[in-house]
Amino acid sequence: MKKFLTSKWLILIVVSIGLVVFNSLVFNVSVVNRNIVVGIGLDYEDEEYILYTQVVLPKNGGVASGGGNNYITLKAKAKNIDIAVDMIEKEQGVILSFAQAAILILGKTMLESGDLQLVDTFFMDDRVHDNLLIVMAEEKAEDIFNASVAAGEVSSLQLVRQLRPTKAPLGVSAISLQEYVRNSKNKQKINYMPMISVEKTQPSTDQEKEDTKEADKFRISKTAMVDENGLKCILDENLTQSFNFAKKKMQDGVLKVEDGKIFSVHIITSKSSNDFELDKMECKIKVKLKVIRTESHFEEGKATFKLSGEEETRLVQTVERGIRNLYDFGVQNNVDILNIQDGFNKKYPRNTSQIMTEDFFKKVSLVVEVKVSQV
Numbered sequence: 007m008k009k010f011l012t013s014k015w016l017i018l019i020v021v022s023i024g025l026v027v028f029n030s031l032v033f034n035v036s037v038v039n040r041n042i043v044v045g046i047g048l049d050y051e052d053e054e055y056i057l058y059t060q061v062v063l064p065k066n067g068g069v070a071s072g073g074g075n076n077y078i079t080l081k082a083k084a085k086n087i088d089i090a091v092d093m094i095e096k097e098q099g100v101i102l103s104f105a106q107a108a109i110l111i112l113g114k115t116m117l118e119s120g121d122l123q124l125v126d127t128f129f130m131d132d133r134v135h136d137n138l139l140i141v142m143a144e145e146k147a148e149d150i151f152n153a154s155v156a157a158g159e160v161s162s163l164q165l166v167r168q169l170r171p172t173k174a175p176l177g178v179s180a181i182s183l184q185e186y187v188r189n190s191k192n193k194q195k196i197n198y199m200p201m202i203s204v205e206k207t208q209p210s211t212d213q214e215k216e217d218t219k220e221a222d223k224f225r226i227s228k229t230a231m232v233d234e235n236g237l238k239c240i241l242d243e244n245l246t247q248s249f250n251f252a253k254k255k256m257q258d259g260v261l262k263v264e265d266g267k268i269f270s271v272h273i274i275t276s277k278s279s280n281d282f283e284l285d286k287m288e289c290k291i292k293v294k295l296k297v298i299r300t301e302s303h304f305e306e307g308k309a310t311f312k313l314s315g316e317e318e319t320r321l322v323q324t325v326e327r328g329i330r331n332l333y334d335f336g337v338q339n340n341v342d343i344l345n346i347q348d349g350f351n352k353k354y355p356r357n358t359s360q361i362m363t364e365d366f367f368k369k370v371s372l373v374v375e376v377k378v379s380q381v
Contacts, residue, residue, distance in 0.1 A: 039100045040100065040102075040103050041059075041061040041062070041080075041101065042061060042103050043059045043060065043061050043102055043107045044062060044106060044107060044108055044160065044163055045058075045060035045107065045108065045151070045161070046058065046060075046110045046111070047059075047147030047148065047150065047151055048110070048112050048113060048116045049116055049146050049147050050113065050115045050118075050120035051083070055083070055084060055086070055090060055116075055120065056081060056090075056148070057091065057094070058080070058081045058148060058151050059080050059081070059102055060077055060078070060079045060151055061079075061080060062076075062077060063076040063077065063078055079151045080094050081094070082094045082097070105133070105134070105135060106135075107135070108137075108138065108139065108162065108163060109138065109166050110134075110139070110140050110141070110183075111141055111142075111143050111147040111150050111151075111162070111165075111202070112199075113142075113143050113145065113147040113148070114143060114237070117142055117230065117232055117236045117237040120236070122232070122236060134183065135183070136182060136183055136184040138183040139169055139170070139182060139183075140181055140182070141165070141180075141199050141202050142199050142200070142232075143201075143203075144201055144202060149204050150165065150202060153204050153221075154207070154221055154222045155222065159221070164224070165202065168224055168226060169200060169226065171258070175256065176250060176256055176258065176259020176260065176261060176273050176276075177227065177243075177246065177247070177259060178200040178226045178227060178246055179254050181197070181199050181200070190234065192345065192348040193362055194233065194345065195234045196231065196232075196233055196238075196342055197231070197232050197233065198229050198230065198232070199229070199230050200226050200228075200229060201228040201229060201240060202225070203225045204224060204225070205222060205223040205224075205225055207222055207223070227242075227246065228240055228243065229245075229246045229249060231341055238341045239339040239341050239343075241332070245331065245335055247328060248328035248329050248332040251276060251278060251328065252278055252344055253345075254276075254278070255277050256275065256276040257274070257275055259272075259273040260272055261321075261324070261325075263317070263324050265320065265323075269299065269300075269301070269313075269317055270299070271297040271300060271313070271321060272298050272300050273295065273296075274381055276293065276294070276295050277293070277294045278292065278293045278294075279291075279292045282350045282354075284350060284353075284361075286371065287369060287370050287371055288371045288372075289349065289372055289373070290374075291373070292375045292376075293325060293374070293375070293376045293377070294377050294379070295325070295377070295378045296381060297321070298311055298380060298381040299311045299312065313378075313380060318378055318380075321378060322378060325374075326374040330372060332344070333372050336367075344367075346367040346370055347362060347366055347367045
């Protein structure tokens with residue numbers, strides 16, 4: 007027994023117990039000092055990155071118990087994003103946890119002048135979730151975080167709720183980190199993201215009267231087209247709708263048809279598919295719509311929500327014309343918005359040298375086919 011007590015085994019056991027206890031204490035300290043990041047922002051100024059982190063400050067039982075929480079925005083400016091993170095952590099004496107971050111907001115200067123590959127390197131690891139949303143601020147990311155939102159709200163999470171409706175709408179489409187990474191692997195590396203602007207209002211000084219009507223509004227009606235080098239062009243509201251018809255699956259939204267007597271249709275579903283013929287140098291975009299008229303009208307003396315033959319023709323023409331306008335806008339800005347080259351390249355991988363020339367997509371004949379079924 008004495009030999010055992012004086013042996014190396016006793017020393018190893020004591021050291022092991024000490025390490026377990028020490029690690030437990032360090033872990034508890036790190037949990038207490040861990041700040042949960044819900045929103046991230048990046049601006050670029052004077053050849054440096056400005057990192058914003060909107061973090062939770064638990065109170066009244068914290069997040070897990072459902073108690074109320076306060077939020078604060080921490081920021082740092084540095085040549086490198088990792089250095090900015092270290093600066094915030096050292097200044098605040100905390101560890102930033104990005105696992106719960108719901109949105110990344112990139113300022114306009116970040117997309118125009120910043121190094122997006124550096125952003126990719128920082129965010130494409132396991133520190134953030136695949137469902138993180140990516141958006142562009144019309145001016146600065148800071149404007150989003152400084153917006154005066156309703157009492158009990160936080161700007162980044164309010165924006166996430168607006169961008170994640172229960173159904174995919176006709177308006178601006180959100181993009182997750184997962185989809186952004188997938189698009190970045192295409193030859194052209196063309197990506198999209200919602201563009202966010204802030205409609206300022208005067209905040210109420212009366213807390214009892216403060217409500218959403220008196221808070222700043224987030225306007226989400228345009229789409230930014232980007233590639234690995236940054237911002238390429240901005241799609242307005244009409245072009246954004248056409249982008250959705252051509253590229254997305256939708257389950258909601260109202261489309262107004264003009265050019266004559268105005269009427270509107272509710273988009274129940276919208277699905278698109280593409281076909282590519284290299285011999286014909288032709289890209290065919292097929293759109294299938296399931297719709298219902300938003301308001302009844304009289305036809306043959308009866309009230310009906312069914313489109314007349316003339317209205318259905320005008321609806322088809324409106325969608326077709328919008329997609330053609332989108333293609334023409336891309337040609338003017340030298341942006342393959344519809345990813346035509348990647349479509350050809352995937353179907354004809356042996357003809358890459360022919361397809362991936364600079365002006366290939368501009369020479370393609372675009373055919374748009376729209377079919378409507380009514381509910």
